[in-house]
Amino acid sequence: MDERTSEAALTLTKFGVGQPVRRTEDPKLVKGEGRYTDDVNRPGQAYAAIVRSREAHGVIRGIDIETAKGMPGVLAVLTAADLKEYGGLKCNVPLKSRDGSPIRYVPRPALAADKVRFVGDPIACVIAETVEQAKDAAEAVAVDIDPLPVVLDPEAASKPGAPLVYDEVPNNVALDFHFGDTAKVDEAFAKAKHVTHLRTSNQRMIIAPMEPRVAIGEFEAGSAKWTLTSCTQGVHGVKTALMDILKIPAEKMRVVTGQVGGSFGMKAPVYPEYVCILHAAKVLGRPVKWTDERSGSFVSDHHGRAQDMNVEIAFDDNAQILAVRLTGYGDMGGYLGAFGPMLPTLNVTKNVVGVYRTPLLEVSAKCVFTNTTQVSAYRGAGRPEGNYYIERALDIAAAELGIDRIELRKRNMIKPRDLPFKAASDMTYDSGDFPAVLKQALEMADYKGFARRKRESKKNGKLRGIGIGCYLEVTAGGGKELGNIRFNDDGTVTIVCGTLDYGQGHATAYAQVLVDQLGIPFDRIRLEEGDSDIVTFGGGSGGSRSIMFASATIVESAQLVIERGKQAASYVLEASAGDIEFKDGSFVIAGTDRSIGLMELAAKLRGGLKLPDGAPASLDVDHTLSNPLPSAFPNGCHIAEVEIDADTFETRVVKYSAVNDLGTVVNPMLVEGQIQGGVVQGLGQVLLEKAVYDNDGQLVSGSFMDYAMPRAHDAPMIEVAHHPVPTKSNPIGAKGCGEAGTSGGLPSVANAVIDALSEYGIRHIEMPMTPSSIWSAIQATQKA
Structure with a gap:
């Protein structure tokens, strides 16, 4: 050698x-x-501030900008009339309702023109020499809004007679999604030996990455080219969307992104502020910078989850699944987010059957407009929700059937000999060993030793529970x-x-x-x-x-x-x-x-090596992946243990074991970090986080004083192991890992809390499972 x-x-x-x-x-x-976006500054740049609606729903009767325009340092005040040459922000999800009609797209204007549809809806944009001057002038913009009735709950919003967010959208239903064979599913439920019912929610979440959204708009007059420097999840997608909005060809738009301080799906689309500052840069002939603040981001960044579902599972006399049926609602907020309609519909459908043999599946979900911040992708984007629904329902079913919850899962699990397996979701699983993953997780978690740990916790005044979350995700394809x-x-x-x-x-x-x-x-x-x-x-x-x-x-x-x-x-x-x-x-x-x-x-x-004609002048390669890849199916089993203080009802996750089949693991250290981060976000949803509106559509949880993000002390030591079964869907056999931790964390922690409370006869409480909600559930059982 x-x-x-x-x-x-x-x-x-x-x-x-x-x-x-x-x-x-x-x-x-x-x-x-x-170099994060806020670290970037351009010579001569001006600064933008956004005037947002303080009403959740109303007709704009007038916008007085004259006082603001005359204030020190103010360069311009933009309203919808200034942006009328541009198109709206679109949701391009190609879904159809059950009657075959297309989803009801309502392009979103960058600035509200006729109505406001949620608190935080942008109405005007002020540009000034300094940030302080822009903020002061924004306060001086007077907006006359004639309030309209507010609708906040998607189920209520879909009923006849509910206030309409859009006059042209009957019953506020943007999409009436249906998947499955109703007749066959009804037949399976009719002959079932047992049916488990669960009505549950995936509550609305504030996404809140460390770095808020920031953007700088520039316009080069000589070339008539725009440049947006902003934190994104992909420059090409943002460029394409802006080309459509600004009505310009590809060579006239450039998008630049440096380091990004987290996103979790939120920074993927174009937002109204970007259109405002790009237009201002053109009009003023100088760069314009906008940096959001946390109070603004809570109402203007899209939110996550926001689903309400009825979950039903039909079992035969051997406790094997005959069919799964989901019926519910997805809250879209005041506008359709870029990916919002996919989450409670297509993505839940693909993921809800998980690792289980499920002959039949039916999903009926209405995507409904409400007077709240729009909802779109948040880590997992329908994948954790789907896994949560099936895993929570299986635990309830095990209790109702009098069968050990591990045994119920084993009895219904897809075996390696079944692969490739055509699931009821129409997805074909190509690889995996789900029973082996479960077995490894049980051993890693010392499941057999749980009874001893539970006794020790009881001596210390604690309730202890253990929860299992088997998951399978369908990645983007x-x-x-x-x-x-x-x-x-x-x-x-x-x-x-x-x-x-x-x-x-x-x-x-x-x-x-x-x-x-x-x-x-x-x-x-x-x-x-x-x-x-x-x-x-x-x-x-x-x-x-x-x-x-x-x-x-x-x-x-x-x-x-x-x-x-x-x-x-x-x-x-x-x-x-x-x-x-x-x-x-x-x-x-x-x-x-x-x-x-x-x-x-x-x-x-x-260096100029001379080769004959026809020989390559360099080794450089320009290449685009020619054959689109199918989805892959990362899967795993997470086991969480919690302790609940019997006096304060505070819950802590005290032990966490995560076994994952992510196919070929390129870098174990990076993957472990991804799994741990996802688990903590799942834990946060189960125990702490919820976006709350009052009856007038005001976001009550509008800051970190009111919205409980998980801190370091909330996270346990998370033990991660792998059981790789490489996929054949890509050359190296990787299955993707970025959202797997949340899909395992959400059901395992929730199931652990309910297990700890099972001695009170409690089989389900809604997330977040806070001390007050646990106390209330216990009180309800004692009064019953």
Whole structure:
């Protein structure tokens, strides 16, 4: 083995797929050298402030901007009339109602023109020389709103006679979704030996990433080109949406994103403020910056979850599932969010049957407008909700049937011999070993030792419960992805990809894939995702798709690099291209010791090496994943243990075990972090978080004084293990991990709390399971 081969082998050993490589992003970030959007400032920039509605519903009778326009430093005050040349913000979810009619799209104006539809609805945008001046002037804008009746509950909003959010949308129903064969499902329920019923909610959530939304709008008069610098989940998707709104061609729009301080689905779409500042930049001839504040983000960022469902499971006389039926509502808020209608409909449908043999499934869900902030994707986007519904209902069913809850799950679980398995959701599971994952989780959690731990907790005045959350997720599928590879003059290699990192560690994981494919030294690999002038295509990050799509296109691009390299190396080594092999980062003449390293060859080509016509001038590759990938099916079993103080009813998660089948794990350290973060978000929903409106549509939980985010002391030590069964849906066999922790955390923690309370005869309480709600549930049982 020569020195070059040894170096390549060492690189693979330390930095290839499967290694816990530290994130390359971290040194810059921990030293404060990252570039988040608020760190960006342009020469001569002005500042924007938004005037928002204080009414949840009403007709705009007038907007007095004259006082504001005359205040110090004010450059402009925009209203809807100033933006009439632009289109509205759209929801492009291609779903149809059960009668075949299309979803009722109502494009959202950047600034409300005739009516306001929720507290926080943007009405005007003030631009001034300083932030303080813009805020002061925004306070001086007088808006005359004639209040209208408010409707907040989606079920109530869908009834005849309810106040209409849109006059043209009868009963406020944007979509009346239906999936399944009603007759067959009804027949299964009619012959069932037992039917379990559960009415439950996934409450409305404030998404609240560490970094609020920030944006800078610019317009270059000479080229008539707009640039938006903002925190996003994918520059290409935001660019495409803005092209539609501004009615401009692709070459006239650029979107740039630097570091992003979290998103969880919220920063994927275009928001009204971006249209306002882009227009202002054009009118004023200078950059305009807008930075949200937490009070504004609570009402203007889209919210998550907000579903109410009736869950029914029909069982035969052997306690095997005959059919599952879901009927309920998804709260859309005052406007259709970019992905909002998908969550309680298509995504719940795909995920609710989980790892269980379910012959029949019916889902009926109405997506309903209400006078609240719009709802769209939040970590999992229908996946945790679906898994929560089935896992909660199975625990209730086990109690009703008098069967151990583990046994009930085993009895209904899809076995490896059943795969590939066509689920009732119309999804075909290609891989997995669900019983083995459950078995490993039970052993890891020391399930047999729980009774002893429960006795010890009781001695200390605590109720102890254990909860199981088996989950299966259906990741995003379809689409294409960019995967260009550039060999740079400084000896580095850049991957250009259409996803976008907002905390996941893409630069590290993608480099590991490229190391595996080409043997390039890990420390020479760079990643570019954040400039739409460079990233000419890409689906962004969402739906746990990134590693699957990016790795697939990186693998294909790497093969193209090798083919180009063989052709170039054949001239350098004076051999036929057919005799050139690629091994351990080098091109070798088969059967000889004559070779040239890939990086050396790339450097020679950059240095002007003259090759005959038809030979590649460089190893650079422009490539888009040509064959859309199907969904993958990450799955697992999480087991949570909680203690509830018998006096204060405070609940703490004291033990947590998570076994996951995520297929090939590219970087175990990054995956563990993703799982742990998702678990904590699930825990937060179960125990703490809920967005609450009063009867007038005012957001009562409008700050962190009123909205309880989980803190470090709320999180237990989370033990993570893997049971990988690689998928065949992508070249490296990865299944995606970004949302799995939430899908396991939500049902396991909820089931643990109810298990602890089961000695009172309690079988269900709604999330969040706070001390007051637990106390109330106990009191209700004692009075019964």
